[in-house]
Amino acid sequence: MKLSTTRRARLAAATATAALALVGLGNVAVAADEPTSTPVPVVTPEGQTFSYVVNAKHANPGQTRLAERAVTDAGGVVVQSWPEIGVVIAHSANDTFRADVVRLAKGHAVESVGVTRTVPVSEATPAAAGTVPGAKGAPHKATKKKTVGVGLEEVEASAVAPDPREAEQWDMSLIKADQAHEITDGSPDVLVGVLDSGINATHPDLAPVIDTAASVNCTSAGRPDTSATGWQPTTSYHGSHVAGTIAAARNGVGIVGVAPGVRLASVKVVNDDGFIYPEYAICGFVWAGLEGMDVTNNSYYIDPFMYWCADQPDQAAVKEAVTRAVDFSTDRGVAHVAAAGNAATDLANNTVDTSSPNDSTPVTRTINSGCEDIPAELDGVVTVSSIDRAGNLSSFSNRGLGKIDVAAPGSSILSTNFPGDGYRTASGTSMASPHVAGVVALLKSTHPDWTPAQLEQAVREQADDHACGPVSSGPACVGGLTENSFYGDGIVDALDAVTLQ
Template structure:
């Protein structure tokens, strides 16, 4: 995977690169209609980035019904068919329809035919649909890896139903995990390793199905592939990693088993579902993310980790019609899954960017030809800036021989945007190649620490709602003053809540005490 792709997945990979190079198609077209709400109230209009959808080329769209109910959704579906589109997936719970069409006029026609039922419609990528065509890319670690191991047996519980932690010898490389010591996960494990009843959805590139530190903790029944045009693909191997081991590394930080092998995750006793939202070219399109969040909510997951931003825009602007529709679809999916009891952690990003004061973006759209564009604060990095999502910045160990810390130079920041900070530089975790272990850096590596702590918290407080968990997570974080300023925007705000560390450094021990 190229550096751009790793950046999209919020990681600067220090392990060996896979060598996949992204290829994009440059497109442009004049004209764009106003998005719902018109010009953003958060600053001057953002620079338009029209998406071309020429006749004869299959393009992907999301459509949002004005009201999220089955009746309105059926009206949108009818308009899609009448406008020359094909329905790929429908989510009536949130009034979202995913469609493909090879008609240049599809967006205008579906608005006309759908009338008041269609709140918004937008193209989700600047390149033609490729799902269903051969990827032509071989996984760097070779062909299939054999049968899945059986799920580990449930632990015994006491009469009150709480987990009994069994004392075991440290795993061989646990002493190298400075990150677990920094967030006091090693101390939290004296109270609980997490409950087998708790499931973390790893929305990423797939989890290695037979890694010895992961296989026993994979929730196979709830794993799915959402990168097939945004449809849930439940085939037995669909959720396996193909061209990236990013999700495998993330999963190890969350829940590598305490089994005498390798490392130990933040919550080694919980289960993880592989929710694959990354296609073989390394892209996470809006319909993939919608599928992932909806799947997590439908299947009763407790936590999701989201170490990515939704392609092809690093920032989705409210005053651009295509971007608005895509953002609204993802927002609805996040909100609905939260209502089902799922709490979400997400990486803040690796652009050394001040998310509270956006100005320009030069890297979007990343699946075609990027343009330099002006932003306003109605432009957001999704899903990390959506309501209710825990936004996580990255820490590095400084000096490298101790447990002092400071913001990683690559980490995004932002006063009132960052919730908590967690270790994200040179994190040791599981990788696919050789069922081994490697170092990666990025806010991608910080976010799974938070997801793991949320899983521990849910284990000891099973009745807590997502809002309660987020509030407690923030309150229990260790205050961190601005201290040394790193590259990018200077740190602003008090020790109790600033632009670098938010409410402070993640504290696993307080979360379970």
């Protein structure tokens, strides 16, 4: 799910952080018969600014204000306050900030505090707290505006000539999207949030479907930035490629997405160095809920840990904050789809992580069942593995019985590029997930009243059963025809999504 091989090169050259000491507060839990995960404590030297999540005990404006006060009393700055979920994003250069916040809150308002990265922040610290409409308890009304380019009218795809490179899209044929398009391309009333590196606003296949009013940049320390260019890509093609798979317009140019009739919102959660820090993702998920999005695609894992452990205080606090954000948006009607990951790992039997933290120096650590890839392994998120043109599990794809929900094409996928107005092929579970997000968008188009839980159930039930396939690397396939560790409930089926009554 990581964005490029250049990330690995940067990490290999990263300097080690100082010797770390365990500091952090949070609710921790691990099964009694499992080993405790290896601590990866984070030193926050006096005078160096780090970023934190502060979780109020209750998600309400009053408790959140008390948590904000504890942050400022502890010498921190409230960067962004999310009273909807009782989470405060804070910066501080105080080396005892975590303990000070809990002490100053006197145990009444703060449940946990956790540092969100193992290096000082690279962004400037805002001068004052940031909020969005709806903060402090006031209801935020989703705009549902169609501030998009031309060509988004809902039309019968069969009445439109094929786009020039549609014949190259084997992936669309494999999931029967081409047959689904004979019935519908999806509804412009459906809005899909692409939580990624931004969407190329000038690409002819993407410009017609971008909802600029619903788009946002969350990489400004976790504060929502709605400026005209903030949500656009700067260094990465990734978000534009994902967006094209979901909804590249049917306009006689290039390719066609799974659901070319729906709208896309660019929710930028990847910074210019390629990192998706927790505060960025939290902003993205809350924004999706506030804006009334219907689906989000999440082709990433949250940095700097590939797996966030519930028995490590800092990691547990972050995991709690992200979970609250996901749950909030789900409660507001947003269905979530996420990539399973590219480590060729069995997520159901995973005991070692050698890649975290990836923003400083990775260590080899023992992990347990409380250590999860987020958001992919969170409840209510449809988790997608990758298959190739032959229908076999991609060699890089993660797997896991009870972890994978459905499979979709992710090897050598043709989609939209950045910069410029061209196209490129790319591989990864990042490329598989948007196929499923597109199918969920088609489901929502044909069943506008369905809840996220109903959409998740339907996309799993309609998936085409696939028996365990050959093993090219990693653990063997486990399970049977109707559910197994490679394909979950099967290969996603777009045609069934638009014909289900």
